[in-house]
Amino acid sequence: MTAPDEKKPTAPDRREFLARCGQVALGGLFVIKCTPALADLVASDGADDIPEWAYAVDTTKCIGCGACMRACRAENNVPESQFRTWVERYEIRGDHAVRIDIASDENNATFLSNATPAAEAKDGRVKAFFVPKLCNHCETSVCVQVCPVGATFRTKDGVVLVDPEHCVGCGYCVQACPYSTRFINKETHTADKCTLCYHRITKGLLPACVQSCPVGARIFGNVKDPDSEISRVLRERRYTLLKPELGTNPRCYYIGLDMEVV
Amino acid sequence: MFEFVFPNDLNVTWSVMIVLYPYITGLVAGAFIVSSLYHLFGQEALKPVARFSLASAFVFLIFAPLPLLIHLGHPERAFNIMITPNFQSAMAGFGYIYTAYLIVVAIEVWLVVREDLIARARGTGPIALLCRAALLFNVRSTEATRAADHRAAKFLAGLGIPMACLLHGYVGFLFGSLKANPWWSTPLMLIIFIFSAIVSGISILVFHYMTISRINGWKLDRPCVRTMGKFLWGFMIIAVSLELLEVMSVAYKQTEEWEIIGKLIGDKLFWSYIVLQYLVFSLIPFFLLAANALFKLRLKVSNTVVFIAASMLLVQVILMRWNVIIGGQMLSKSGRGFTSYVPGIFEKEGLITAAIIFTAPFLILYLFHRVVPLFPVEAMQKKTA
Ligand code: SF4
Ligand code: SF4
Numbered sequence: 001m002t003a004p005d006e007k008k009p010t011a012p013d014r015r016e017f018l019a020r021c022g023q024v025a026l027g028g029l030f031v032i033k034c035t036p037a038l039a040d041l042v043a044s045d046g047a048d049d050i051p052e053w054a055y056a057v058d059t060t061k062c063i064g065c066g067a068c069m070r071a072c073r074a075e076n077n078v079p080e081s082q083f084r085t086w087v088e089r090y091e092i093r094g095d096h097a098v099r100i101d102i103a104s105d106e107n108n109a110t111f112l113s114n115a116t117p118a119a120e121a122k123d124g125r126v127k128a129f130f131v132p133k134l135c136n137h138c139e140t141s142v143c144v145q146v147c148p149v150g151a152t153f154r155t156k157d158g159v160v161l162v163d164p165e166h167c168v169g170c171g172y173c174v175q176a177c178p179y180s181t182r183f184i185n186k187e188t189h190t191a192d193k194c195t196l197c198y199h200r201i202t203k204g205l206l207p208a209c210v211q212s213c214p215v216g217a218r219i220f221g222n223v224k225d226p227d228s229e230i231s232r233v234l235r236e237r238r239y240t241l242l243k244p245e246l247g248t249n250p251r252c253y254y255i256g257l258d259m260e261v262v
Numbered sequence: 263m264f265e266f267v268f269p270n271d272l273n274v275t276w277s278v279m280i281v282l283y284p285y286i287t288g289l290v291a292g293a294f295i296v297s298s299l300y301h302l303f304g305q306e307a308l309k310p311v312a313r314f315s316l317a318s319a320f321v322f323l324i325f326a327p328l329p330l331l332i333h334l335g336h337p338e339r340a341f342n343i344m345i346t347p348n349f350q351s352a353m354a355g356f357g358y359i360y361t362a363y364l365i366v367v368a369i370e371v372w373l374v375v376r377e378d379l380i381a382r383a384r385g386t387g388p389i390a391l392l393c394r395a396a397l398l399f400n401v402r403s404t405e406a407t408r409a410a411d412h413r414a415a416k417f418l419a420g421l422g423i424p425m426a427c428l429l430h431g432y433v434g435f436l437f438g439s440l441k442a443n444p445w446w447s448t449p450l451m452l453i454i455f456i457f458s459a460i461v462s463g464i465s466i467l468v469f470h471y472m473t474i475s476r477i478n479g480w481k482l483d484r485p486c487v488r489t490m491g492k493f494l495w496g497f498m499i500i501a502v503s504l505e506l507l508e509v510m511s512v513a514y515k516q517t518e519e520w521e522i523i524g525k526l527i528g529d530k531l532f533w534s535y536i537v538l539q540y541l542v543f544s545l546i547p548f549f550l551l552a553a554n555a556l557f558k559l560r561l562k563v564s565n566t567v568v569f570i571a572a573s574m575l576l577v578q579v580i581l582m583r584w585n586v587i588i589g590g591q592m593l594s595k596s597g598r599g600f601t602s603y604v605p606g607i608f609e610k611e612g613l614i615t616a617a618i619i620f621t622a623p624f625l626i627l628y629l630f631h632r633v634v635p636l637f638p639v640e641a642m643q644k645k646t647a
């Protein structure tokens with residue numbers, strides 16, 4: 001639009017003007033669409049240095065103490081009755097009756113009152129275990145797909161994040177996540193969920209939940225590094241994924257899961 | 263067995279506002295289709311309500327985004343959806359589809375009422391000036407301009423039908439494409455939404471037209487009411503059958519999902535879904551409208567029958583929206599439990615706000631009518647005793 005016209009037509013040609021408007025509009029769209037892609041290109045320079053974070057939960061180790069829940073709440077200012085991570089308690093009787101509730105994180109004792117009465121095992125035998133839950137940082141994440149404004153995105157190092165400055169708070173991602181790990185934060189009115197403590201891991205620290213687990217049930221690390229604990233665990237142990245049939249490709253691996261776990 | 267809810271599922275994220283939004287766009291799509299039945303498909307019997315239905319579609323369309331805005335956590339960022347759209351997301355289309363459709367409907371309304379605006383613009387005073395401005399200060403009216411307006415309006419009526427279906431079908435798609443939720447996730451959702459929209463659109467027109475006529479003591483146009491009743495019957499059969507077929511296929515397949523969906527329908531939604539939505543508000547209007555379409559009823563009887571059926575179907579569609587949207591969120595993604603939801607009355611997204619948003623279009627329609635009549639003169643004749 002700015003280039004001076006050498007021919008200097010006496011009257012502005014309407015058709016030409018419209019065509020130019022169209023070009024400018026298309027150009028604008030191109031810029032809008034290309035900015036993130038360009039940023040990606042820049043970021044992927046020297047891709048080998050970029051870690052690939054993954055998470056594993058060893059359900060055979062978890063003792064349901066809830067230290068992780070408290071650590072997460074404190075570290076990330078998670079409002080009361082909303083959860084970036086939680087620990088489920090399963091009790092399975094001999095006749096397959098299942099009782100599930102949430103291990104208390106003390107700030108949120110409400111959940112225990114929602115629990116069903118303890119399963120009565122006639123023969124007194126009950127299989128019981130704990131399953132910590134958090135965002136799975138899915139590789140083909142539904143939440144990234146459905147966010148209408150692109151506020152939810154997946155970083156090059158494999159973490160799904162929300163830009164709280166850009167999120168409009170529509171809640172579509174909350175509905176779309178099959179694992180219910182998202183919520184609309186009561187205080188910020190934007191989508192919120194586990195970030196793997198991105199502010200910590202990018203400085204070489206562990207996520208708060210991993211750091212605080214007294215038994216090492218939560219394992220985190222770079223799968224590109226063959227010597228990392230996570231690489232070793234994934235090499236040596238048998239694991240499964242949550243709701244694999246939905247095609248979300250979670251990057252959170254569960255060790256020792258029972259079929260009753262949802 | 264059925265009592266474990268994921269902790270973040272205890273709160274329902276999409277509230278009454280999100281029930282209201284598809285209800286209103288449904289009315290828009292339905293009312294628009296009625297107007298097109300006349301303008302495009304030559305359903306002469308619908309002439310008395312042709313302009314009224316177009317104006318209703320327009321006015322409801324203006325209010326459609328309001329519940330969405332109220333619901334957003336950050337309404338001030340609403341335009342992000344058009345500035346930085348993520349086209350992978352079905353929702354990203356909303357801004358564009360809505361705007362395009364609004365423009366089409368607005369121009370069609372303008373073309374249809376131009377003659378009346380010209381008549382009003384001839385006088386003096388603020389209203390005349392307003393009308394002149396609305397006409398872009400072009401008050402010429404000849405045989406040729408009228409014919410051109412008519413052609414253009416017809417073209418837009420045609421263009422508007424796929425757009426109306428898109429605007430509303432896309433809401434259905436938005437729910438139907440969420441694989442995380444077994445109560446929503448079905449490709450049929452899109453079609454179900456379109457047909458229920460048409461049902462609600464015709465119903466609101468019947469309800470509103472008959473109420474206005476009653477208040478003003480106008481003579482009701484009998485063929486018009488009967489035709490609308492017939493269309494309503496046809497469309498409601500399709501809508502309700504589709505809704506039923508969807509549930510029946512899930513029930514028959516007896517997949518893992520049925521375990522929880524069966525519980526949802528049979529227990530949590532028993533009253534609002536089975537009893538109210540189907541047994542009361544679908545079955546009764548079905549018989550009433552069948553009577554209207556198949557028998558030669560006495561004038562008064564048939565009018566009453568259509569009126570009651572339309573009023574009931576208005577409730578049926580809102581029940582359907584409620585059962586889909588709230589019902590879907592009562593179901594925890596754990597697949598093992600339900601949460602509950604009771605709408606607030608005074609809160610930001612509560613029932614009073616919903617009532618205000620729903621009443622506003624009627625007031626605007628009234629003002630509209632004060633400037634440009636919504637009905638042709640024939641339709642506004644007083645009943646001679
Ligand atoms: S678990 Fe949910 S929020 Fe996390 S990446 Fe997967 S879909 Fe997104
Ligand atoms: S709530 Fe925010 S992050 Fe989630 S889909 Fe809406 S805009 Fe995107």
